[in-house]
Amino acid sequence: MRMYLLALNPTDSVTDGFLPAAARLGLDVTILTDQPAAHRQATPEAEVLECDVHDFRAVLTRIATHHGADAVFTNSDHLQTQAALAADYLGLPGKDWRVALRAKNKAEMRRHLAAAGIDPVRSAELAPGQDPSALTAAGLPYPCVVKPREGVASEDVRLAVDGEELVAHAKEIQARRPQAALVAEEYLAGDLHSLETLGDGRIRHVLGGFRTTVSAPPSFIEERHGFTAAHPEPVTAQVLAQLDALGVGFGACHTEFVVHEGRARLIEVNYRIIGDQSDLLLEQVLGIPLFEQILRTHLGEPLPADLGARRDGAGRLEYARADRAGTLTAAPTATDREEEGVRLVYRPLRALGAAHPLYRTNRDYLGVLRATGTDQAAVDRAVDRFFATERWEITP
Known part of the structure; x- marks a missing residue:
């Protein structure tokens, strides 16, 4: 049985967890990644193919031109939707791509929960390149938190005690991530x-x-x-x-x-x-x-x-x-x-x-x-x- 594993950079979860587990299950694993050299160095025994894994269409093409798939899997935060779409297209078990998207997109997660009447959190979204001063007009309480909408691992997550800090933090994040949408939301104590x-x-x-x-x-x-x-x-x-x-x-x-x-x-x-x-x-x-x-x-x-x-x-x-x-x-x-x-x-x-x-x-x-x-x-x-x-x- 062949499993396609979508990955960005090598992680301990994959190299020390999922790849050894796949070997114990007798699976043939093909790693699809946009960083093939890093994966070949981390796991030289693995089959690694270069692929634009951010694009589910590229993933499907790479699979179609290689071997048939019995599973499409990823442990990457950034690739859950792509893996879910590929698995669904191929008729394989997997996550609902809509759920994967709303889990990853923090603004969409807040909107969905609020629409369901469950624990609404006041938040505002900032598009890439949009003036951060727009966040101060959203009526958020202070302190509040600003972070990348699809961020991970607390990277570029900042607490702002007032509007001036909120704008300053947002500008700093935009300078490092000009293509990233941001979300600001009320600080949840606890x-x-x-x-x-x-x-x-x-x-x-x-x-x-x-x-x-x-x-x-x-x-x-x-x-x-x-x-x-x-x-x-x-x-x-x-x-x-x-x-x-x-x-x-x-x-x-x-x-x-x-x-x-x-x-x-x-x-x-x-x-x-x-x-x-x-x-x-x-x-x-x-x-x-x-x-x-x-x-x-x-x-x-x-x-x-x-x-x-x-x-x-x-x-x-x-x-x-x-x-x-x-x-x-x-x-x-x-x-x-x-x-x-x-x-x-x-x-x-x-x-x-x-x-x-x-x-x-x-x-x-x-x-x-x-x-x-x-x-x-x-x-x-x-x-x-x-x-x-x-x-x-x-x-x-």
Whole structure:
């Protein structure tokens, strides 16, 4: 059976998660990408074809002129609609392209939920090249948040305390992303969490979630993910109701939301598995072949009524981040070890000798530590000890 996997840049989710899972399932995988050299370097054993994956018509042409497809899949935020359209055209299992679009387009997500009468959020949209002063006339409350309409990973997400800051932030984002539409919306107070789900269009499993620690405003950089086996039942019910209103129910979904005084409000819906190695941690904590199960749904296989996930897992993922621009001159190497019943996996994300500006996004990550076990206190001690004893040095 052949699966076409649409991708932009190589990611840990694909190279360490989905490709090994596909191999275990005996699938022939063809990677379609606009960055073929990077994928051939990351996975030299994989079949990689160059393709304008942003255009579903180019994807269909590439498939039609190669081998027949049994599945079309992507884990990219930016390619969900294209993969869904290609799968639908070919009569293969997949997500509804309309749902994929409204999940990715943050303005459309807000409009759809408001039209359904579920948790309206005041927001305004700014077209590419439009004068940001138009946002100040939208009557938004302050503070508010401005961000790319189809953005990801908190990149270029800024908090504005007044109209002057709102315009200034919008102009800065436009300078970096002149072709990007922006959305400004009311700031939703509360603790940040995620809900991880997996469905086949018939049943949906709640896999648990994460409590996310972010940096201080005006940026929102994710610093830590603490695994949560189950959110309070009323909170989970509120999030699932909003996902139902959006139509989300096939494959993996990573939903970010805040909780304030018992009310759950969506921040964004990422219609794919959680990334930045939290997916690798999630599979370890649950003790199930998670990546294989996701691929099976895209092959048309029904999910079992019980995934067999363990109930006693504990986990925490934490990033080492740059706090200044410069050259990385000292950092720990890749590490796999166990202490006090806790498995620690550290992976560098920036090479020694690499010089970078300070991005104030997840591109400032220097490395990531995954810690899993069955005792959360032991997991926390192991993580704290690791960061207390290891060192990262940046030379200006």
